[in-house]
Amino acid sequence: MLALMDEAVVAGTFTRSATRSAPVRDCQRKLAQSEDGPAAFLVNSGNSNAFTGRLGKEAVAGICAAAASALGIAEERIFTSSTGVIGEPLPWQRIAEAVPALRDALDAGGIEPAARAIMTTDTFPKGASAEVALPGGTVRIAGIAKGSGMIAPDMATMLVYVFTDAKVGREELQEIVSTACDRTFNRITVDSDTSTSDTLLVAATGASGVDASGEPAFAQALQGVFHDLALQVVRDGEGATKLVEVRVTGAVSEADAHRVAMAIANSPLVKTAIAGEDANWGRIVMAVGKSGAEADRDRLAIRFGDIVVARDGFRAPDYSEEAASAYMRRQELEIGVDLGLGDATAAVWTCDLTHGYIDINADYRS
């Protein structure tokens, strides 16, 4: 996948993995520098160029040199991503040779094929867009994402590319991106495993001529596009049949609320119960207990959607297993937990754990 911009301010967030890939390290180095100007994103799937040592760095340099020459822009402005098998040397010459053909095939409306090109175990291409009316005019935002397994982003998700024609400065864009990422991609989990390749890159081309600086509506719209893409990633979680929102309230701190929500969202026992459409709320109790967050059994309340299952540390007197079971048959579920201790809240999104996940991952070589 190739995206070429005549002019762009670029911001991004990346995996915090200690074994992150060569292209991730290269992007981080380039973003730390301070030029703007023409830029390109170049992405391959099939090989992640992670854990490939010196050869990995050489591969990135080789691809960037070839792209710089074919596209006529500085190497420092070529941002690459690779996704696929870990630990295999990347046959980068094949990518370098393909750049001119990719350039000739560039199409201003080509975002849907781009979303397809970066898929691995994804079952559908993922895209989202928004238009925001600002005082100076309307700006547009469009983004694509890939990812369905090894999803527990710890800075960003698998691969996400978002483009806008808004005018906005680099520092402000980075701040908006980091905040929005923290509220969207960092709140999803498929299998608690964090990729070595997680990359989110945002390019603001300014082509609209509309200044988005200091406009909360722009930051909000960008976050909306992130949220939409993040939920598509969970919905396409490997083997997933359900999208689950876990909403924790009443925690003493946001960190505690997040910890409880993630403990529930990552619990194999909770996720298999959801796959079995079993209103097994005892496993929610278990996950709250193991989370390490401050919790008081006698203040805990649990609900499935609007159905109150337990309150004050005990099964609700009017709880109906039948109603809860009917609710569990839905495709989109909300699990609510109130810790009854404070005002902090957090929401995360996850999916169920099914035979499909085992099928995919006992065979697919990632």
Added chain:
Amino acid sequence: MLALMDEAVVAGTFTRSATRSAPVRDCQRKLAQSEDGPAAFLVNSGNSNAFTGRLGKEAVAGICAAAASALGIAEERIFTSSTGVIGEPLPWQRIAEAVPALRDALDAGGIEPAARAIMTTDTFPKGASAEVALPGGTVRIAGIAKGSGMIAPDMATMLVYVFTDAKVGREELQEIVSTACDRTFNRITVDSDTSTSDTLLVAATGASGVDASGEPAFAQALQGVFHDLALQVVRDGEGATKLVEVRVTGAVSEADAHRVAMAIANSPLVKTAIAGEDANWGRIVMAVGKSGAEADRDRLAIRFGDIVVARDGFRAPDYSEEAASAYMRRQELEIGVDLGLGDATAAVWTCDLTHGYIDINADYRS
């Protein structure tokens, strides 16, 4: 299950879950007190008496009062455990009424039926024993355990009861038990989920007349029985087909070594690859990276058994995928990771993640 001791020093460790069960809380309170003397362990399966509020506490009190009266020993010396569904009130009267029959059926050789009586999703009863020759004579140790899911002990494992006829003081016994537990039950994981009922109780009756105080051989033998039982729990992990030892060396601290080992042992992607007999070492790299431990990609070495897969952050030049694939078909596997940074080590034990786990947990109500 009922175990009755005319005289016993009792020590134990328990789940650190914030939503731990009523019997766990009761045992912890009793162990904090300081009497020795006659004692009994009384265990039911089918209902865990966890998240049952005031009724849970009343149930424990009711059972202990009935047992104290039937057995002629103090309520404070009756230690109960319950395992099974979370959140359902325990019909404790049925247990209280059963105590006299349990007492009449007591059998000095009845440890194997006891191991069977505490099973839930276990596929085989778990027992281990040892004899230790000490300067004063020989002492014996025998223990039973149950557990196969919701296993990521955070102080102990599901339910474990160990008996010895050695003479040893309570403080020393507790210290030996805590240390041994930390090196055995706290090093296993089936599914990263921590039970609300984890209980390990050890009774030293002194019936041998042999003083085991200050004898390293006794502590070692007790740890050996723990280790044996812990590995039986993993081997019987829900749906498990393989027993996997993860051994981490070269870490800067033992905490880091443990963190890396657990990240590997709990990774759904590593565990499904093992189920698929796929020598997918890239997922080991991923798990090291996400663990949060200090790691340097360029010093990392990975092996399957004696087969060196990667060293110095790169696939080993003589690595044979064929040899690794043949190794993965074994029933017992060792995954070795050397971080190349320091001298600290850790080992943990886990199993694979299979369709069987999904089958059991999409249906079984725990």
